[in-house]
Amino acid sequence: MTGSTERHPAPASSTSDPASATGTPPTPTADEARAAEQVFGSRVDLAQRYVEHLATSGIERGLLGPREVPRLWERHVLNCAVIGELIPFGVHVADVGSGAGLPGLALAIARPDLRIELIEPLERRVQWLGEVIEDLGLEQVRVHRDRAENVAGSIDVDVVTSRAVSALSTLVPWSMPLLHGSGRMLAIKGRSAADEIAKAEKAIRRAGGVDPRVLTAGQDLLPVPTTVVAIDAAPSRDRSTAARR
Template structure:
């Protein structure tokens, strides 16, 4: 038997109405809050998030994405690889308005969603591209490639390397096993022309779990190990 309290709980996010949120997001607040509203209204219906994610959009998704923005430049081109629902890409675009943010996503229904969201939130710095990393090699070069819940580090090295200029960074949002992934992919990273990766804990609001961010720079030197 289903406990009715479970269904009610899905509707409530503990951070709703928290006065710290507008201050944290600053000038990006209106866009980020609008993005959350769109995810609440259509995210589950369109298969972008699970039903139980509605009650933790702030902590698990929006603040998780925002915490990594400190590792991104103020301008230049940022490619969000496998952008999906727009996490972190839409949040990045809102918080880095001077940067060109390319949302790269292979699924048509998701690119349709991303295009609608960018228009709804008036994010003029967003470009939505349908395809995989391999499809745009040689066409788009970025200063930073971001990624969240897309693939393991070995795949991210191979996919993002050709999209990054020399000196550009891969910034990957990862879970608790971030260091294990980095250690397991050392050889692939070296062969793909990346300097050794580091794992950082990026905080947002007190009481919210920090975001684990893997950062590696493409120095263009392929190393055989």
Template sequence: MSETTIPAAARLELEQGLAALGLAHSHAAPLLAYLALLLRWNRAYNLTAIRDPHEMVGKHLLDSLAMHASVDAIAAAGGSLADLGAGAGLPGIPLAIVKPGLQVTLVEANGKKARFLREAVRTLPLPNARVVEARIEAIDATASFDAITARALASLPQLLALGGHLLKPGGVLLALKGAVPDAEIAALPPGWRLQAVRPLTVPGLAAERHLVVVGRAPDTSSGVPGGAS
């Protein structure tokens, strides 16, 4: 499927959404190429339950990009982000497209989804992205990433249990959530603390969205930053 097969209304929604998010119009073409690839593979691999291109623009592409400002500093420094349980590549691939300085690792244990991710990275192409086909907790990359992120994967405590070991000192979990997950925040494990809850506006979507930022708590017993993961 080529970009031209994406309905005009969906292309227009993406272009308007990029403008509303303060992102360059030039990102539209690679994002549409990714969307076209996802639509084609979705027919055989069932990568996402959403199959309408217009709906995919808002609920997948723009929803993923609503957090882009929160990775600006990491991208500017050439830092790294791991997308845990990346699935069809959301939010990792859209972020890799609009932030070429961001080094994105797409972590996915499902073989079919990992194959799609490798194809997307190869054909788009995305030199700043790579795919790791493995379970999150099995990755031997301790203290390797400036940030980890996940979208509709697990609770905050579960995400930290699975992937907290991947964060560098000072690294953060950037968790995409709907309503503010007060119970999950209250259940954060020892050694971790809430840093911020940022309301997100997704162009064209009325749904409530928040980015929850969690980092390691200072080790008050020794006077230096630290904590368990």
């Protein structure tokens, strides 16, 4: 597959209009609505439209399972958007294995100050992402139909995000090269995050990663805060030493 930066086509009327696809967008609970107001602020309507896309065309095209619809706000969109509290203002972000735009599109809505590169190899997902970006007017987002390891030479970012892509030992070699020795990797993980770090110790060192640790985001907003593995990129002068350890 050759890498390319996708231009976002105009949404196709038969699939990109939430009202024309199967599925009913969930209404947020009172707690979810309060959290959404805090996370998305004046852009909460964009978050609602994104949820509509997920619940309709996203389900129709197989990006999410139908059983996820009732949990879209808390488990997916808010769960991802809150990691914005771990990202500095105005930086450049790459989202590896974007799929349904989680966390990349959720971050783009919550944090318009970020420049975001969505990296996704599957054409049908790239097409859907482009349609949603076009509909929501997210001009700071670009989509690359490729694998992370293929675009590392042309993309240099400050933060790399991911969610439900692969085990950490596999994900680290894909993600760290995008940082080019400066920045941080943030991988949304579950309860086994600490165990994954232990198993990936060698892969982290070889990829030039340092100080792997488990962080949480959304502590005061979500019933279950988001668990994140954070790994810093070692400066290039320190990489060879770290790799030999």
